[in-house]
Amino acid sequence: MKEKVYILDTTLRDGEQSPGASMNTAEKVRLATQLEKLGVDAIEAGFPAASEGDFEAVAEVARKVSNSEIVALARASVHDIDRAWKAVGHAAKPRIHTFLATSDIHMQYKLNMSRDEVLKSAVDAVKYACSFTDNVEFSAEDGSRSDPDFLCQVFEAVINAGAKVINLPDTVGYAVPHEFGELVAYVRKNTPGIDKVILSVHCHNDLGLAVANTLAAIENGARQAEVTINGIGERAGNTSLEELVMTLNTRPTYLPVTTAIETTRIYRISRLVSMITGMPVQPNKAIVGANAFAHEAGIHQHGVLANPMTYEIMKPETIGLTTSKLVMGKHSGKHALHKHLKTIGYDLSEEELKLVFKKFKELADKKKVVLDEDLEALVNEGVLRTADIYSLQYLHVTAGTTVLPTATVKMLINGAEAFCTGSGNGPIDATFNAISELTQTQSSLLRFSVNALTGGTDAQGEVTVRLKEDEIIALGRGADPDIITASAYAYINGLNRLEYLKENPARTSEAL
Numbered sequence: 001m002k003e004k005v006y007i008l009d010t011t012l013r014d015g016e017q018s019p020g021a022s023m024n025t026a027e028k029v030r031l032a033t034q035l036e037k038l039g040v041d042a043i044e045a046g047f048p049a050a051s052e053g054d055f056e057a058v059a060e061v062a063r064k065v066s067n068s069e070i071v072a073l074a075r076a077s078v079h080d081i082d083r084a085w086k087a088v089g090h091a092a093k094p095r096i097h098t099f100l101a102t103s104d105i106h107m108q109y110k111l112n113m114s115r116d117e118v119l120k121s122a123v124d125a126v127k128y129a130c131s132f133t134d135n136v137e138f139s140a141e142d143g144s145r146s147d148p149d150f151l152c153q154v155f156e157a158v159i160n161a162g163a164k165v166i167n168l169p170d171t172v173g174y175a176v177p178h179e180f181g182e183l184v185a186y187v188r189k190n191t192p193g194i195d196k197v198i199l200s201v202h203c204h205n206d207l208g209l210a211v212a213n214t215l216a217a218i219e220n221g222a223r224q225a226e227v228t229i230n231g232i233g234e235r236a237g238n239t240s241l242e243e244l245v246m247t248l249n250t251r252p253t254y255l256p257v258t259t260a261i262e263t264t265r266i267y268r269i270s271r272l273v274s275m276i277t278g279m280p281v282q283p284n285k286a287i288v289g290a291n292a293f294a295h296e297a298g299i300h301q302h303g304v305l306a307n308p309m310t311y312e313i314m315k316p317e318t319i320g321l322t323t324s325k326l327v328m329g330k331h332s333g334k335h336a337l338h339k340h341l342k343t344i345g346y347d348l349s350e351e352e353l354k355l356v357f358k359k360f361k362e363l364a365d366k367k368k369v370v371l372d373e374d375l376e377a378l379v380n381e382g383v384l385r386t387a388d389i390y391s392l393q394y395l396h397v398t399a400g401t402t403v404l405p406t407a408t409v410k411m412l413i414n415g416a417e418a419f420c421t422g423s424g425n426g427p428i429d430a431t432f433n434a435i436s437e438l439t440q441t442q443s444s445l446l447r448f449s450v451n452a453l454t455g456g457t458d459a460q461g462e463v464t465v466r467l468k469e470d471e472i473i474a475l476g477r478g479a480d481p482d483i484i485t486a487s488a489y490a491y492i493n494g495l496n497r498l499e500y501l502k503e504n505p506a507r508t509s510e511a512l
């Protein structure tokens with residue numbers, strides 16, 4: 001039988017201490033309701049003495065949530081504890097969390113207090129909080145940099161004063177896993193009464209070790225982990241809930257513990273936190289990053305198509321995603337391209353695939369991600385087309401603030417040279433009018449879009465047009481550093497496709 005590790009989520013308190021991540025009451029309530037559904041044992045909703053707004057938010061969360069404990073943070077002071085209790089006293093399961101620093105540097109420079117004064121103040125605070133509720137947590141701020149014997153002395157005293165949860169924070173993220181694990185073991189061995197309470201840890205990620213330190217602590221007997229969604233929190237953040245829980249879930253024999261977290265809710269709550277706080281999740285973030293279940297390299301994509309477990313240690317469904325993603329880019333291979341083309345409606349023969357694959361690689365060298373629309377154009381161009389009727393030979397455009405935009409176009413039409421001059425509202429309109437005049441076509445332009453294929457003012461411009469003639473629709477695409485030339489290529493490309501589709505109506509639905 002596995003022992004339970006209690007999860008205290010502090011996204012609404014320490015997470016909110018991320019610069020710019022402040023949440024209002026409605027946002028805190030919305031998140032707290034989702035955290036409750038996620039199955040966290042306790043929600044630290046805020047620091048009621050910090051402001052009227054936070055007091056209100058904690059009080060409202062305490063009204064709305066009934067399954068998870070609602071925790072309010074307070075300094076070791078009568079005023080803060082009074083505010084904390086006023087805010088959470090009406091919760092179905094309230095907890096007061098009071099804290100005081102125990103490291104020499106914090107006591108000397110920040111608190112201006114001696115060890116004896118800190119010991120007394122911690123005991124007084126816990127006793128006062130216990131006059132409201134028997135559910136009191138005490139944290140020794142900067143515990144990991146405190147003298148271990150003094151730490152044990154303070155813990156013993158606050159346990160005797162009534163604290164039910166004893167928290168050992170690595171406030172500044174200075175600990176390393178084996179050392180932090182040893183400190184937890186030391187505290188367990190040298191604090192009388194520690195087995196009657198829950199030993200908790202609260203790690204920060206300044207060295208990127210918050211999750212590793214929390215795991216080391218659990219390995220050594222800690223049974224509450226303080227975490228945040230997406231690992232947000234003061235400075236570099238806190239232990240990330242999703243990384244901790246998914247490590248325990250994915251490696252079930254690593255530690256003999258379990259949590260009550262409903263993992264299939266992880267992805268959506270990660271998105272919600274990101275949306276509410278305005279803090280984007282980095283794409284390569286473990287578990288919830290956009291790339292965590294995305295594969296770009298051809299060798300990986302081939303493996304994943306054969307059996308996802310070749311390159312996926314977790315099923316995407318476990319965190320609430322429907323599937324993993326095969327991203328079409330310059331590292332993709334033929335297997336993935338074939339499969340992807342099928343999903344967007346093109347079942348190509350071996351020969352056709354070879355042709356499109358070559359063009360796909362050329363395009364992928366220029367573009368970061370190849371979109372479905374690009375693939376569609378490649379298929380249309382490479383497979384669904386015969387020799388062009390129209391091609392551009394020459395284009396000269398005059399445009400500016402004081403001249404009528406004019407375009408002179410020379411084309412090859414069925415092998416014969418032809419040229420004419422057209423005018424229009426702008427240089428592209430003038431070019432299109434000249435081409436339309438030369439080709440004597442009646443198509444209408446349904447869409448015209450310009451994208452930069454690369455960055456900077458020297459970017460390749462890519463133009464896409466959608467043309468319609470007699471109920472037949474064709475896409476045209478052209479690329480050139482000059483967007484007027486790119487537009488001419490796209491228009492002529494679209495006209496060639498229209499001609500082809502008129503001759504081959506069976507291909508029409510594929511080209512749409």
Ligand SMILES: CC(=O)SCCNC(=O)CCNC(=O)[C@H](O)C(C)(C)COP(=O)(O)OP(=O)(O)OC[C@H]1O[C@@H](n2cnc3c(N)ncnc32)[C@H](O)[C@@H]1OP(=O)(O)O
Nearest residue numbers: 047049050051074075076077099100101110111141171234
């Ligand atoms: C590690 C952590 O995450 S701790 C939690 C951090 N969270 C916050 O700070 C919440 C937001 N904070 C605030 O809104 C404000 O700092 C308040 C309302 C709490 C206090 O504001 P102020 O009274 O203006 O004090 P200020 O923030 O400048 O300084 C902190 C004071 O608290 C004292 N203090 C710090 N920690 C504690 C503690 N655990 N117990 C008692 N006093 C403490 C400091 O010594 C200092 O006291 P002083 O004013 O007598 O010098």
Ligand SMILES: CC(C)C(=O)C(=O)O
Nearest residue numbers: 099139141142169171
């Ligand atoms: C208040 C305490 C638990 C804290 O956030 C820390 O020490 O990092």
Ligand SMILES: [Mg+2]
Nearest residue numbers: 014171202234
């Ligand atoms: Mg903290």
